[in-house]
Amino acid sequence: MAGVDAAKSKEEKMKIIFDKFDINKDLHLGITELLGWIMAVEPTLSNNLQRLPFFLQILLGNPSFLAGSKGLSYYGFTHIYEEGHRNLDHDFNTINIQPPIQQSGGISSAGQVYNIGITAQQQMGGGISSAAQVNSYGNTMQQVGGELNSAAQVNNNVNSAQQENAVKDGKSKVKYNGSHPELAARLQKEILDTNPGVKWDDVAGLSEAKRILQETVVLPLLMPEYFQGIRRPWRGVLMFGPPGTGKTLLAKAVATECGTTFMNISCSSLCGKWYGESERLTRCLFELARAHAPTIIFIDEIDSLCSTRGSATEHETSRRLKSELLVQIDGLNNSNSTSGKMVTLLAATNFPGNIDEALRRRLEKRIYIPLPDFENRKELIRINLKSIELAPGVDIEQVAQKTEGYSGDDLTNICRDASFNGMRRKIAGKPIDEIKNIMKSEMLKIPVTMEDFLEAVDKIKPTVSSGDIQRHEKWYSEFGSS
Numbered sequence: 001m002a003g004v005d006a007a008k009s010k011e012e013k014m015k016i017i018f019d020k021f022d023i024n025k026d027l028h029l030g031i032t033e034l035l036g037w038i039m040a041v042e043p044t045l046s047n048n049l050q051r052l053p054f055f056l057q058i059l060l061g062n063p064s065f066l067a068g069s070k071g072l073s074y075y076g077f078t079h080i081y082e083e084g085h086r087n088l089d090h091d092f093n094t095i096n097i098q099p100p101i102q103q104s105g106g107i108s109s110a111g112q113v114y115n116i117g118i119t120a121q122q123q124m125g126g127g128i129s130s131a132a133q134v135n136s137y138g139n140t141m142q143q144v145g146g147e148l149n150s151a152a153q154v155n156n157n158v159n160s161a162q163q164e165n166a167v168k169d170g171k172s173k174v175k176y177n178g179s180h181p182e183l184a185a186r187l188q189k190e191i192l193d194t195n196p197g198v199k200w201d202d203v204a205g206l207s208e209a210k211r212i213l214q215e216t217v218v219l220p221l222l223m224p225e226y227f228q229g230i231r232r233p234w235r236g237v238l239m240f241g242p243p244g245t246g247k248t249l250l251a252k253a254v255a256t257e258c259g260t261t262f263m264n265i266s267c268s269s270l271c272g273k274w275y276g277e278s279e280r281l282t283r284c285l286f287e288l289a290r291a292h293a294p295t296i297i298f299i300d301e302i303d304s305l306c307s308t309r310g311s312a313t314e315h316e317t318s319r320r321l322k323s324e325l326l327v328q329i330d331g332l333n334n335s336n337s338t339s340g341k342m343v344t345l346l347a348a349t350n351f352p353g354n355i356d357e358a359l360r361r362r363l364e365k366r367i368y369i370p371l372p373d374f375e376n377r378k379e380l381i382r383i384n385l386k387s388i389e390l391a392p393g394v395d396i397e398q399v400a401q402k403t404e405g406y407s408g409d410d411l412t413n414i415c416r417d418a419s420f421n422g423m424r425r426k427i428a429g430k431p432i433d434e435i436k437n438i439m440k441s442e443m444l445k446i447p448v449t450m451e452d453f454l455e456a457v458d459k460i461k462p463t464v465s466s467g468d469i470q471r472h473e474k475w476y477s478e479f480g481s482s
């Protein structure tokens, strides 16, 4: 790929990119090329661009979404049009990825306008108008003095309210109008995360699970108008599988990639000390989720909240909590989701067999997250070693072969242990004063060798038993739903 002349102005550079890329001709091929071009001319945009292939993959991979479109505009890639008015008078959808700061211009389109981004869109004096629809997905959107007009509908699926509710420090200040402000404040502090920071590519393998999560959680957020009636979004998704296989990681990746609010609940956050407190906490959790919508509520180890009803271990408190949870799940996404109030429940468990029948029915998609196979083990090891110096002769294939039956978490532990070995060798037998004088940079340069890996594999045993895997596979064949 040829670089772009550094002496050219930003406008000229971007014109080269726009001229070069024609989605009608290049389609998927052009995306990679376009990304390369943009990174070459605008290295500072690289971080923002990481999200792009993911969105394009979803949008382009779904023909119904683009039905009738003649093309896409990459208007949103750049901030160079800060001052200009760009009238997209085309008869197609406009997709603004990482929407720009729009100071005095405007965006108009005869089709739909999709603003997908994590960064704020600031509309200062300009306007967005669309004959059809304006959909904004992002963490923040600020509308300062501009107009947001749509002949049909305006959907702002943003974490924080726009216009009057500005967000400052990543934690949203959305107003909670429910009946339990003190419980809401407690939950908000414990569980609210507006950006878990895990990218899709940080999760090795699990392509089938990723596909299902895209269909069940991501796409309904991107095109709520399609997911109506019989196609309403699934209310709940259960990920089950042995421990340490990436269930939590997947939930975080979904939330990061969608830019939704992420509420990460452990059982203890919902268990109150006083009579009735657990139900109130549960109700409050869903109210809070709606206030912050679109929201993903992630409940890890849901089996501990919802073990089989009527069983000997079931306490009165837990029975009431479960009943409230079922009521709340029933209320999810029933109403018109184009209101931008989508709340999805993602749950995870290592003990799917312990889950209450009624809850199982409400967790409409049940996805098996298995141990990594050979290819996925290689990918996982590579992800873990991204920032580590490797000695020549490190054979990742061999490490992957030797670790059949290991979970993702076990493999991460092996990589961590192996990566400490260089330091162990360096400081062996030295007094602490001498260790203090070893330069940090010297330490960081010690490469990890193949022997370090073999030693770590010898030391660290797999944590998942074959009985455990059989148990999951049996449950999957009976109740799995992908």
Ligand SMILES: Nc1ncnc2c1ncn2[C@@H]1O[C@H](COP(=O)(O)OP(=O)(O)OP(=O)(O)O)[C@@H](O)[C@H]1O
Pocket (backbone or CB within 6 Å): 202, 203, 204, 205, 206, 241, 242, 243, 244, 245, 246, 247, 248, 249, 250, 300, 348, 349, 350, 380, 383, 407, 408, 409, 410, 412
């Ligand atoms: N598919 C994967 N890709 C990358 N890393 C992984 C993967 N699976 C597991 N890991 C590593 O293992 C760690 C634990 O994973 P995670 O917490 O997602 O597992 P889990 O399935 O939710 O476990 P548990 O059931 O015990 O809650 C992660 O932080 C990550 O380092």
